[in-house]
Amino acid sequence: MARTLAMFTDTSLCIGCRACQVACKQWNELGAEAPEWTGTYQNHAHFTDQTFRLVRFVEEPKPSGDLAWLLMSDVCKHCAQAGCLEACPTGAIYRTEFGTVDINQDVCNGCRYCVASCPFGVVHFDDGSGTARKCTFCNDRIHNGLGPACAKACPTDSIQFGFRDELVAKAGKRVETLKGMGFKEAQLYGADTGGFLGGLNAFFLLLSKPSTYNLPEHPRLPQRNVVVDSLLSIGSALVVGLGAIVSFRSRGKGDGDA
Amino acid sequence: MLKTPHWEMMIVWYFFLGGIAGGAYFTAAVADAFGTARDRAVARIGYLVALPLVVICGALLIADLGVPMRFLNMLGTFKFWDPMSIGAWALGVFGLFTFASALLSFSPSPPAVAWRRKIGLVGIFFGFFLASYTGVLISNTALPFWSEGRLMGALFLASGASTGMATIALILFLTGGAGGEGWRKVKQADRYAIGFELCVLALFLVLLGSAAAPLLGGRLAVLFWGGLVVVGLAVPLALELVAHRTAALGAVSAVLVLVGGFVLRYVVVMSIQT
Ligand code: SF4
Ligand code: SF4
Numbered sequence: 001m002a003r004t005l006a007m008f009t010d011t012s013l014c015i016g017c018r019a020c021q022v023a024c025k026q027w028n029e030l031g032a033e034a035p036e037w038t039g040t041y042q043n044h045a046h047f048t049d050q051t052f053r054l055v056r057f058v059e060e061p062k063p064s065g066d067l068a069w070l071l072m073s074d075v076c077k078h079c080a081q082a083g084c085l086e087a088c089p090t091g092a093i094y095r096t097e098f099g100t101v102d103i104n105q106d107v108c109n110g111c112r113y114c115v116a117s118c119p120f121g122v123v124h125f126d127d128g129s130g131t132a133r134k135c136t137f138c139n140d141r142i143h144n145g146l147g148p149a150c151a152k153a154c155p156t157d158s159i160q161f162g163f164r165d166e167l168v169a170k171a172g173k174r175v176e177t178l179k180g181m182g183f184k185e186a187q188l189y190g191a192d193t194g195g196f197l198g199g200l201n202a203f204f205l206l207l208s209k210p211s212t213y214n215l216p217e218h219p220r221l222p223q224r225n226v227v228v229d230s231l232l233s234i235g236s237a238l239v240v241g242l243g244a245i246v247s248f249r250s251r252g253k254g255d256g257d258a
Numbered sequence: 259m260l261k262t263p264h265w266e267m268m269i270v271w272y273f274f275l276g277g278i279a280g281g282a283y284f285t286a287a288v289a290d291a292f293g294t295a296r297d298r299a300v301a302r303i304g305y306l307v308a309l310p311l312v313v314i315c316g317a318l319l320i321a322d323l324g325v326p327m328r329f330l331n332m333l334g335t336f337k338f339w340d341p342m343s344i345g346a347w348a349l350g351v352f353g354l355f356t357f358a359s360a361l362l363s364f365s366p367s368p369p370a371v372a373w374r375r376k377i378g379l380v381g382i383f384f385g386f387f388l389a390s391y392t393g394v395l396i397s398n399t400a401l402p403f404w405s406e407g408r409l410m411g412a413l414f415l416a417s418g419a420s421t422g423m424a425t426i427a428l429i430l431f432l433t434g435g436a437g438g439e440g441w442r443k444v445k446q447a448d449r450y451a452i453g454f455e456l457c458v459l460a461l462f463l464v465l466l467g468s469a470a471a472p473l474l475g476g477r478l479a480v481l482f483w484g485g486l487v488v489v490g491l492a493v494p495l496a497l498e499l500v501a502h503r504t505a506a507l508g509a510v511s512a513v514l515v516l517v518g519g520f521v522l523r524y525v526v527v528m529s530i531q532t
Binding site for chain 1: 259260261262263264265284285288289292293297322323324325328329331332334335337339340341342343345346382386390391393394395396397398399400401404405408409410411412413414415416419423443444446447450451454458
């Protein structure tokens with residue numbers, strides 16, 4: 001395996017220009033969609049099969065009564081333990097040698113299990129192609145020595161691309177700087193490989209707690225309970241089976257109590 | 259913000275009919291192996307019901323993909339920890355078992371009977387798998403209502419067994435076999451199954467806690483309480499306990515059990531859709 005690549009989205013630098021969102025659409029040839037009114041400048045409300053990068057515009061009430069305007073360019077997290085990948089029954093979702101998670105469009109059969117299995121609601125079903133779609137981490141570009149289109153287009157370096165370990169180190173320093181500047185809640189999301197989901201290969205620097213950005217505080221791998229659930233099902237089978245055996249045996253001789 | 263998979267009516271039917279197929283096959287195999295010669299009718303009906311249902315299940319699953327040939331992509335992979343992956347395989351294997359059992363159920367020759375019994379006992383495993391894996395499948399997604407309860411698979415299994423028995427009872431009734439020994443035994447087994455299902459359901463709701471909101475607070479709450487708990491479980495159980503000697507009421511209770519089984523799959527699948 002090659003050295004793990006990552007995208008680091010530093011939301012403190014985002015100016016909400018949406019260059020990433022547009023660059024992603026252009027490079028990946030994603031179609032335009034009718035705008036929707038989300039109550040803020042944000043468009044669309046969520047990822048779609050044609051929107052893999054999405055700038056979120058979050059308004060957080062401050063104690064002073066003002067609103068803090070938080071911007072965050074959101075994307076598939078390319079989880080080290082990815083719910084979508086575990087769920088996929090065809091093997092269409094796979095991990096690249098760089099640690100990113102991609103969907104092979106020729107193999108996907110449209111079952112949509114991955115859609116329900118992403119803890120972040122990233123994967124979206126494309127009715128046109130009948131397949132599941134999401135950010136590819138610009139798989140074609142990174143295999144040709146280029147960074148993802150979004151990172152390339154970002155004018156403020158809010159999206160940075162590079163080796164994961166180097167980016168994490170950089171991100172840690174940035175948090176300290178921001179804290180020194182008075183952003184008390186500045187924190188990394190998904191940088192720690194010992195943390196949730198084994199770490200995210202697209203990780204974030206947030207200026208407030210994750211839930212403010214509509215991110216789960218403690219995302220967990222959906223598949224963690226397969227064994228327990230299966231054992232409980234077997235237990236259920238034993239009880240039902242016993243009931244049936246008793247029933248069919250009890251009056252085995254003669255006509256029974258009728 | 260989580261996303262829902264837009265599994266709709268085809269999947270509801272798949273869950274429902276897969277449960278019946280597994281439950282009917284299981285009942286048949288138990289009747290075959292543990293019952294008397296007079297329970298043969300139960301066994302044969304169970305086997306013969308399971309076979310077409312499995313075929314329909316396969317067709318539903320394939321049709322839901324949109325592009326049918328892509329089902330084959332599922333068979334290029336075997337992920338033993340992934341319910342969706344093994345489920346597809348198990349459905350196929352169970353199909354072979356139902357086919358063999360249904361075929362053998364026509365032969366009265368002792369070797370055929372002996373084989374059928376053995377095949378049935380192994381086939382029970384795949385039947386139960388089909389009835390319950392769908393519950394395990396949805397309880398291992400990111401959606402809280404589906405995934406917080408831990409007993410979805412157990413509940414689907416109990417319901418599958420019960421609806422399978424109800425189907426056999428109903429066919430017995432329609433073919434004039436009501437009131438006989440096989441009928442009484444199926445009915446007794448179904449009483450146990452319904453009672454057990456009620457317990458599992460209660461425990462399931464407790465385990466779900468606040469995650470039950472889409473079910474208990476959503477637009478399908480009335481259907482859940484009325485259609486499943488009352489009409490589909492409590493009334494048939496009461497009928498079975500009070501009037502299980504009356505064949506017509508036994509048939510009514512079997513119909514209600516089937517209604518309840520369908521409502522269960524319906525509310526579970528549909529209450530999550532936005
Ligand atoms: S964020 Fe969702 S879609 Fe992206 S890798 Fe993780 S589980 Fe898969
Ligand atoms: S929709 Fe496609 S990518 Fe998603 S789980 Fe099914 S086969 Fe895999």
